[in-house]
Amino acid sequence: MNWISNYVRPRINSIFSRREVPDNLWSKCDDCGAMLFHREIRDNLNVCTNCGHHMAITPRDRFETLFDGGVFAEIDVPEPVADPLHFRDQKKYPDRMRSAQKSTGEKEAMLVAHGEIGRTPIVAAAQDFSFMGGSMGMYVGNAIVAAAEAAVEHRCPLILFSAAGGARMQEGILSLMQMPRTTVAVQMLKEAGLPYIVVLTHPTTGGVTASYAMLGDVQIAEPNALICFAGPRVIEQTIREKLPEGFQRAEYLLEHGMLDRVTPRKELRGELITITRMLMGLPPAIHGDLPSPDETSTSSAPAEDSETK
Amino acid sequence: MAHYLDFEKPLAEIEGKAEELRAIARQSDDPMDVEEEANALDRKAADMLKSLYKELTPWRKCQVARHPERPHCKDYIDALFTEFTPLSGDRNFGEDQAVMGGLARLNDTPVMVIGHEKGHDTQSRLRRNFGMARPEGYRKAIRLMEMADKFGLPVITLVDTPGAYPGKGAEERGQSEAIARSTEACLSLGVPLVSVIIGEGGSGGAVAFATANRVAMLEHSVYSVISPEGCASILWKDAEKMREAAQALRLTAEDLHKLGVCDRIIPEPLGGAQRDPEGTIRTVGRALKQLLDELSGKDAGTLRADRRRKFLELGSKGLAA
Ligand SMILES: [Zn+2]
Numbered sequence: 001m002n003w004i005s006n007y008v009r010p011r012i013n014s015i016f017s018r019r020e021v022p023d024n025l026w027s028k029c030d031d032c033g034a035m036l037f038h039r040e041i042r043d044n045l046n047v048c049t050n051c052g053h054h055m056a057i058t059p060r061d062r063f064e065t066l067f068d069g070g071v072f073a074e075i076d077v078p079e080p081v082a083d084p085l086h087f088r089d090q091k092k093y094p095d096r097m098r099s100a101q102k103s104t105g106e107k108e109a110m111l112v113a114h115g116e117i118g119r120t121p122i123v124a125a126a127q128d129f130s131f132m133g134g135s136m137g138m139y140v141g142n143a144i145v146a147a148a149e150a151a152v153e154h155r156c157p158l159i160l161f162s163a164a165g166g167a168r169m170q171e172g173i174l175s176l177m178q179m180p181r182t183t184v185a186v187q188m189l190k191e192a193g194l195p196y197i198v199v200l201t202h203p204t205t206g207g208v209t210a211s212y213a214m215l216g217d218v219q220i221a222e223p224n225a226l227i228c229f230a231g232p233r234v235i236e237q238t239i240r241e242k243l244p245e246g247f248q249r250a251e252y253l254l255e256h257g258m259l260d261r262v263t264p265r266k267e268l269r270g271e272l273i274t275i276t277r278m279l280m281g282l283p284p285a286i287h288g289d290l291p292s293p294d295e296t297s298t299s300s301a302p303a304e305d306s307e308t309k
Numbered sequence: 310m311a312h313y314l315d316f317e318k319p320l321a322e323i324e325g326k327a328e329e330l331r332a333i334a335r336q337s338d339d340p341m342d343v344e345e346e347a348n349a350l351d352r353k354a355a356d357m358l359k360s361l362y363k364e365l366t367p368w369r370k371c372q373v374a375r376h377p378e379r380p381h382c383k384d385y386i387d388a389l390f391t392e393f394t395p396l397s398g399d400r401n402f403g404e405d406q407a408v409m410g411g412l413a414r415l416n417d418t419p420v421m422v423i424g425h426e427k428g429h430d431t432q433s434r435l436r437r438n439f440g441m442a443r444p445e446g447y448r449k450a451i452r453l454m455e456m457a458d459k460f461g462l463p464v465i466t467l468v469d470t471p472g473a474y475p476g477k478g479a480e481e482r483g484q485s486e487a488i489a490r491s492t493e494a495c496l497s498l499g500v501p502l503v504s505v506i507i508g509e510g511g512s513g514g515a516v517a518f519a520t521a522n523r524v525a526m527l528e529h530s531v532y533s534v535i536s537p538e539g540c541a542s543i544l545w546k547d548a549e550k551m552r553e554a555a556q557a558l559r560l561t562a563e564d565l566h567k568l569g570v571c572d573r574i575i576p577e578p579l580g581g582a583q584r585d586p587e588g589t590i591r592t593v594g595r596a597l598k599q600l601l602d603e604l605s606g607k608d609a610g611t612l613r614a615d616r617r618r619k620f621l622e623l624g625s626k627g628l629a630a
Contacts, residue, residue, distance in 0.1 A: 087557050090544065172559045177570060181623060207513050248480060
């Protein structure tokens, strides 16, 4: 932790308790199978230290390493009508919700926060794939609208980390309507002249890619992330042929002109600082140690881009 | 009727029997008593049709919405519009015939009309890709919407698609980006945008056209985030549970009207649009005129704000408990 946590108190308003994992537990990389210390993976932002595979990271863990000093203020998201369709498949929707809340310790599939990255104020929104596949229902729609409104209010960029299997079927047409709804949110940013940066993480598919996740001013993806509208299995069933190696992965999309960049998670923070500061017309970030806060209290102060935490 | 749906089989039997009797009557010396019997069968068939269609289950509505003899986009354009001038291509990659669009007049007023076309026989279905658009289709639609905006022409979209095409090339050329941009184009229009779901409103492929000031649905059309079969195979792990899924998804015009997604339900003739395509098309024509009248005289800013408000507010209410 650097000095910033001493004068900005983190606001903790999650009503659910966080999961704590002891540091000495082993986990297995889902790609190469290497056994790694939980702590080792966590310190490496959930990227395998053996093969570089990017594993899922929760919005909260991401924000703790993204924001300066791990400090961010959660932005309240209006609660939608619960179970609007009284949806029931093999389970009742409210039961699925409860079990997702219990296993993730989160209220819903998106976390929105305001804070600084490299002394650059931003609003960030991150989707939680571990919460019902990150699916986009009314809450996620509300979260994106709230994030856009907060960005407009603070006159700062919105950085959105997407991860979702698609729309939340249990909210039927109302989940589909989040496509136009979140597009309205993107338009608010556009009209306010504020940057909207999308970081696509594994996996981002379905209605989510066909709305807010593809409308960024800058489109960045994490390595090897699956990004598609229709999933590879559906396509194989439709066209009855084998798909090429790497099809619908981040690098493949980059090659086909659908992305600006593919950036490893460890380099992402620095890159986001660089891009947002240029788009906001701010001076370049300072690399290295920060001056003490008293000397740099004006808003035009240079930013830090150090990994000194 | 050449094509009966599975739940119409008892009806098909009765109608078939009546037809047979009449065929016999034509060859017999005393057609009178046969004719009486045939008339009785006709009455029975009419009653059955009425009771079958009085309360269609959501799954049956899906079947009616997909009926091959239901009027399609081209039928509406041919019958309702004059001087239709098709415009082609996305100026980038190709011309997608799953989407038709062009300049036309509706009651003499110039408009831009855009819609999904499924085709009516094997050849045209293949050419139209069963109404499943590729990125070029959405990009053509964007181009036409922007042209309409530039020249102040109202836009009418006719939605009838199982969904966007899930293919290799479509993905490579940015299916999701094309759909997202098309939705964005709908929201940006400074001219009235009226949309009618005439058959299937399949997921994102439908939203890309239906992010409109007014969304109307034909009585037996459906509009859903996923097909009942797709939903069933994911949530029930059994595609055969499509009846349950159709029920749970709330995809009928009636439910969508309650949820505020559909502004107006356009009634269909007894037995569905396929039993009286001309009548259905005329009713849709009248509805289109009324919906456009409601929006006429509004300036660009008001129309955009109206559309934006409509979609921002969606989802603030669920179905009553
Ligand atoms: Zn590994």
